[in-house]
Amino acid sequence: MFPIRKKTTFVSSFGDNIYYSWEQVVQLTDHEAIILNTNGTHYDFGHQNRTKILNFHLLQNPISFIRGIYHLATSKFVFIDNYYGFLSATSFRDSVKCIQLWHANGAVKKFGLEDPSIRFRSRRAYDRFLKVYNRFHYIVVGSKKMEDIYKEAFAANDQQFLRTGIPRTDLFFNQELHQEVKESIKLNYNIPNDKKVILYAPTFRDTQLKQHSIKLNINKVYQELKDDYVLLLRLHPAILKKYNNNYPEFIIDVSDYPELNHLLFVCDYLITDYSSIPFEFSLLEKPMIFYPYDLEEYAKTRGFWARYEELVPGPIAKQTDELIDIIKNHEFNMDDVKRFSNEWNEFNDGQASEKLVNEVYKK
Numbered sequence: 001m002f003p004i005r006k007k008t009t010f011v012s013s014f015g016d017n018i019y020y021s022w023e024q025v026v027q028l029t030d031h032e033a034i035i036l037n038t039n040g041t042h043y044d045f046g047h048q049n050r051t052k053i054l055n056f057h058l059l060q061n062p063i064s065f066i067r068g069i070y071h072l073a074t075s076k077f078v079f080i081d082n083y084y085g086f087l088s089a090t091s092f093r094d095s096v097k098c099i100q101l102w103h104a105n106g107a108v109k110k111f112g113l114e115d116p117s118i119r120f121r122s123r124r125a126y127d128r129f130l131k132v133y134n135r136f137h138y139i140v141v142g143s144k145k146m147e148d149i150y151k152e153a154f155a156a157n158d159q160q161f162l163r164t165g166i167p168r169t170d171l172f173f174n175q176e177l178h179q180e181v182k183e184s185i186k187l188n189y190n191i192p193n194d195k196k197v198i199l200y201a202p203t204f205r206d207t208q209l210k211q212h213s214i215k216l217n218i219n220k221v222y223q224e225l226k227d228d229y230v231l232l233l234r235l236h237p238a239i240l241k242k243y244n245n246n247y248p249e250f251i252i253d254v255s256d257y258p259e260l261n262h263l264l265f266v267c268d269y270l271i272t273d274y275s276s277i278p279f280e281f282s283l284l285e286k287p288m289i290f291y292p293y294d295l296e297e298y299a300k301t302r303g304f305w306a307r308y309e310e311l312v313p314g315p316i317a318k319q320t321d322e323l324i325d326i327i328k329n330h331e332f333n334m335d336d337v338k339r340f341s342n343e344w345n346e347f348n349d350g351q352a353s354e355k356l357v358n359e360v361y362k363k
Contacts, residue, residue, distance in 0.1 A: 007034065029357065031076070034075065035052070081102060108304060112154050116302065137160065142165050196268040203273050216291075220320050260277070261280060273290060
């Protein structure tokens with residue numbers, strides 16, 4: 001009933017890759033842009049003449065949701081950044097192209113068709129996964145290594161990949177913005193200039209939905225590092241109960257800060273476990289420590305794409321004392337970080353968003 005129009009629709013969950021792609025679509029094309037915001041999107045897409053922003057949630061706003069369906073059905077290009085179940089029932093017309101931006105530059109734990117939990121799903125659920133993955137005409141990648149992972153996770157083939165780089169990594173090549181962001185965050189959180197900054201960003205576990213227990217001896221970390229360091233604490237937004245901070249002069253809760261990558265500019269050290277943060281943090285060539293306190297259990301339930309010890313580009317600590325020693329003795333091999341970055345950021349060069357739009361709209 002409705003013809004395809006000169007229009008691009010973005011379905012946004014995480015938002016960052018969508019944001020950088022949207023900016024270039026508005027600048028480089030004459031397409032109307034439609035942003036369909038699902039729960040969790042925190043990006044401000046501004047008030048641009050050719051952009052409409054809709055709440056894409058059936059129960060919260062059914063009329064807006066229906067309007068979103070109309071835009072999906074009449075757009076020439078559709079960009080998505082996550083797994084969306086509605087795609088299993090979405091048959092795009094032949095002239096429409098659906099581009100998967102995903103929300104990670106690299107991967108430690110398995111997902112998609114390789115997720116260990118899939119064996120507990122019904123055949124009907126498995127078929128639905130395949131239908132969703134089959135909607136992706138193109139998948140954007142930042143490296144050949146991630147391309148190989150997508151082939152297994154999404155049952156993708158060589159012709160589907162756009163080797164243009166991950167849009168949000170453009171941020172890491174903007175040195176002027178780095179300094180502005182760094183100064184702004186330090187001022188906002190009152191971070192002392194004379195102390196080094198450690199960012200602790202643990203991966204969210206399903207068991208931590210209603211409360212969170214920091215698996216570090218915080219008292220010992222405080223006693224050993226308080227004179228020279230501050231600790232930024234970044235908890236997963238799904239955690240409902242906030243951490244009770246007994247050391248406000250040492251621990252700074254930045255869980256509510258909307259842009260994770262901005263925090264990476266401020267910190268001197270990153271402590272994490274199974275997240276995808278290190279893949280982009282490595283672009284800054286700063287040291288990182290891995291604290292997988294539940295490695296054996298996590299490996300069984302989630303699975304890794306490679307042996308964990310061989311994948312991570314930094315020292316591994318299993319206990320608080322080990323972590324403190326690594327920081328105080330600066331036990332890092334920065335050549336490992338550089339190698340890691342070269343492998344996983346192969347196509348990320350600061351022009352990823354522009355390259356992506358030029359590539360997609362000329363096909």
